[in-house]
Amino acid sequence: MGPSVLAPQAVQALQVLTILLGAPLVSGIISHVEGRLQGRRGPRILQPYYDIIKLFRKETVVTEESSWVFLAGPIVAFGCYLIVPLLIPVLTTYGLPLGYMGDILGGGFILALAGFSVALAGTESGAPYAQLGGSRAMTFGALIEPTILFVIFAVALITSTDLPYALAATVRSSSAEVVRPGHVLAAVAFFLVVLVDTGRIPVETHSGTLEFGMIDEARTLEHSGPPLALLKWGSAMKQLILYTILINVFLAPWGLAGSGSAGSVVLAIPSLLGKAVVIGMIFAVIDNLFSKLRLFKITEFIAAAFLLAVLAVLVFYAGGG
Amino acid sequence: MSHVPSTYSGVADVAAIVVLLTEFAMLRAPLLRSQVRLYAFQSLVVSALAVDIAATRHINELYALAVLSFVLKVILVPGLVLRLLREADVDLAGSSVLSVASMVLIALAVSAFGFFAVGSLHVHSIALPTTALAIAAAVVLVAFVLIILRSDTVSQAMGFFSLENGVSVASLVVAAGLPLVVEVAFLFDLLVAVVVFGVIMRVHHGRTQTLSTEELDRLKG
Numbered sequence: 001m002g003p004s005v006l007a008p009q010a011v012q013a014l015q016v017l018t019i020l021l022g023a024p025l026v027s028g029i030i031s032h033v034e035g036r037l038q039g040r041r042g043p044r045i046l047q048p049y050y051d052i053i054k055l056f057r058k059e060t061v062v063t064e065e066s067s068w069v070f071l072a073g074p075i076v077a078f079g080c081y082l083i084v085p086l087l088i089p090v091l092t093t094y095g096l097p098l099g100y101m102g103d104i105l106g107g108g109f110i111l112a113l114a115g116f117s118v119a120l121a122g123t124e125s126g127a128p129y130a131q132l133g134g135s136r137a138m139t140f141g142a143l144i145e146p147t148i149l150f151v152i153f154a155v156a157l158i159t160s161t162d163l164p165y166a167l168a169a170t171v172r173s174s175s176a177e178v179v180r181p182g183h184v185l186a187a188v189a190f191f192l193v194v195l196v197d198t199g200r201i202p203v204e205t206h207s208g209t210l211e212f213g214m215i216d217e218a219r220t221l222e223h224s225g226p227p228l229a230l231l232k233w234g235s236a237m238k239q240l241i242l243y244t245i246l247i248n249v250f251l252a253p254w255g256l257a258g259s260g261s262a263g264s265v266v267l268a269i270p271s272l273l274g275k276a277v278v279i280g281m282i283f284a285v286i287d288n289l290f291s292k293l294r295l296f297k298i299t300e301f302i303a304a305a306f307l308l309a310v311l312a313v314l315v316f317y318a319g320g321g
Numbered sequence: 322m323s324h325v326p327s328t329y330s331g332v333a334d335v336a337a338i339v340v341l342l343t344e345f346a347m348l349r350a351p352l353l354r355s356q357v358r359l360y361a362f363q364s365l366v367v368s369a370l371a372v373d374i375a376a377t378r379h380i381n382e383l384y385a386l387a388v389l390s391f392v393l394k395v396i397l398v399p400g401l402v403l404r405l406l407r408e409a410d411v412d413l414a415g416s417s418v419l420s421v422a423s424m425v426l427i428a429l430a431v432s433a434f435g436f437f438a439v440g441s442l443h444v445h446s447i448a449l450p451t452t453a454l455a456i457a458a459a460v461v462l463v464a465f466v467l468i469i470l471r472s473d474t475v476s477q478a479m480g481f482f483s484l485e486n487g488v489s490v491a492s493l494v495v496a497a498g499l500p501l502v503v504e505v506a507f508l509f510d511l512l513v514a515v516v517v518f519g520v521i522m523r524v525h526h527g528r529t530q531t532l533s534t535e536e537l538d539r540l541k542g
Contacts (some may be wrong), residue, residue: 179331181338181452300349303422307345310429311338314436315452 004262008096011257011265015090016082019244022273023236024048026243030280031207037288048236055229063222065126073121074223074230080114081237088164088241089248091268093172093256095165103162104152107245111238115141118231122219129211133218136295140203140215143302144196147189150309154186155249157316164245168253185312187250192305194242201287202301213292243276251279336370337456337490339363341432344463344483348428349421351413353406353475353532357399360479360486364394367486367493374493382501383493390489393508398482398515405519406475409526418470428466432459453494460487473532474525478518485511 006014028045035042044050062070086098087107102110119134152162158180159166171177178184199206199216211218220231248256255271257264293301343363350356368391375383419427439455461484468480485507492499492507522532529536 176331179335181331181334184335185338300421300425303425304345307425307429308342310433311341314433315334315338315456317436317440 006260006262006265008260011092011260012086012096012098014265014269015092015096016085018090018269018272019085019237019240020082022269022276023240024052024233026240026273026276026280027236029277030284033281034207034284034287037284048232052229052233055224055232056226058225060225060227063126066124070121070124070222071227073117073124074227074234076117077114078230078234078237080110080117081234081241084110084241085244088245089168089253089256090244090272091257091265092260093165093169093253093258095163099165100163104155104164105162107164108148108152111241112141114234114238118219118234121227122222125222127222129214129218130220130222132211133214133216133221136215137219140196140298140302143299144193144305147193147302147305147309150306150313151186151190151193154182154309154312154316157313158183158186164249168249168256171250172253182312182315183250185308185315187246189305189308189312190246190250192301192308194246195283195286196298196302196305197242198239198283200283202290202293203298205292213295239280240276243279244272247275247279248272332373333370333494334452334456336366336373337453337460337494339366340370340486340490341456341460341463344460344467344487345425345428347476347479347483348424348463348467348471353411353413353473354403356476356479357402357406360483361395361399363483363486364390364398367489368395370490371493386501386504389505389508393511394482394486398511401515401519402475402478402522405522409522409532411526411532418472424466424470427470428463431462431466435459435462454491457487457491457494460484460490472534474518474522474534475532477534478514478522481514481518482511485514 025045025048028043028048031047032042032045060071084107086096087102087110115137119137122130122134125131155164155167156162158177159170171183196203204215204217205213206217211221216235220228223231247253252275255268255275257268340363343359343366347356347359347363350359368387371383371387371390375381375387435458436455439451439458464480464484464487467483468477471477471480489507492504525534526532
């Protein structure tokens with residue numbers, strides 16, 4: 001062991017730090033590109049950091065009706081987003097000491113807990129729009145859940161385990177694995193899930209201010225000051241976490257560090273952020289190409305994602321595809 | 322589950338899946354025009370599959386078949402139907418019996434039945450991508466769902482034509498070396514169907530000023 005080899009614990013801490021500090025940057029680049037695509041100059045790339053710092057300096061306003069849940073929600077959610085990077089392949093191809101604490105399902109539960117606590121905090125505020133957002137987020141979250149489950153089943157059928165590291169290793173192993181119809185279908189289904197979960201255009205205008213169409217955004221309308229900073233930071237982290245799963249598990253698990261050597265681990269950070277920006281640009285283009293679906297048409301969109309995920313599983317049963 | 326298909330059969334399977342997905346897309350397409358275009362795209366994928374199989378198995382006849390099916394199913398048939406639609410001046414399909422989400426779920430259940438039915442035949446061979454065969458069966462079944470659940474003549478015609486696409490996929494993966502005459506006979510069948518459905522669409526539209534078959538509930542015209 002030379003001095004340039006990082007301890008597994010250090011790499012693991014680095015995974016969390018990459019998500020924590022890289023998420024606002026990725027969000028900033030995406031919204032900058034989006035602005036350019038719409039013919040605007042777009043916000044500065046570092047704008048999300050400034051927003052977060054500004055909000056941390058502001059005071060917190062709490063309505064008289066709300067209880068401690070209103071303030072605890074953002075903190076719980078932020079904690080959840082800090083735990084998930086321990087479970088997924090952010091920087092390395094091999095599992096780190098705490099990586100086997102939970103599988104894909106475990107990561108999904110923790111993300112769901114985060115979404116639930118934000119919705120609960122929104123509902124606790126007593127404001128109608130925040131409550132509407134919380135209730136909608138839970139409804140559509142429940143509708144997308146079967147799709148996520150079937151994607152996980154497909155992963156489990158490919159690898160005989162449901163560890164995200166195992167699927168990434170399988171995809172890397174040969175080109176035949178990449179064009180496997182089951183894998184392609186599961187990956188596209190997961191892509192649509194990410195579209196729904198990050199509140200992107202066919203489902204929700206993430207930058208809009210019209211309350212009637214809001215789902216995820218509306219939950220945080222009543223928060224201010226540091227809790228709002230945590231919520232904004234958390235949603236950027238959630239976006240990067242989902243991108244990371246999409247990239248490093250399904251689409252392109254290349255460029256990850258194969259060993260603990262400091263060079264390859266450090267190199268894996270810009271490679272992850274670069275891939276995340278590319279994915280984010282695809283989402284930005286989709287944002288500009290399509291219009292938002294009516295609220296009751298979202299079920300059709302989710303039905304399409306469900307169709308892909310179920311077909312992925314069926315294809316496996318029909319001959320190991 | 323450790324059996325990994327080869328890249329060739331992977332490509333064939335993905336092409337078959339795309340055919341199945343366009344079938345589902347046709348099920349939910351609200352515009353008649355877009356349904357015809359989806360059919361053209363589906364036929365394009367089937368032609369590409371024929372080229373892929375011709376290249377990997379060195380069957381030169383399949384190139385001729387691919388060209389024929391491209392000219393007929395990607396250009397001629399959709400062009401004809403689109404012209405009929407332009408004359409009829411109808412854009413939207415009438416509301417179907419069920420909502421889109423439930424149609425998709427029914428079609429999903431039906432295609433699952435197709436998958437398991439083919440799976441229970443226990444066809445296992447190295448040359449034959451069984452997955453593509455199961456998907457072809459699912460395409461045929463979903464085409465039936467399309468014909469049954471959508472109540473306008475264009476959807477029904479498109480359902481019938483795309484049923485032929487499903488059969489094409491099955492014949493390509495099962496018996497790629499089928500004599501060209503037989504394959505061309507299939508295509509000729511399709512041509513007859515186009516004429517028949519063209520006449521149905523025109524006569525129906527001429528009588529009722531609509532393409533919806535829901536009007537056909539009276540015993541006398």
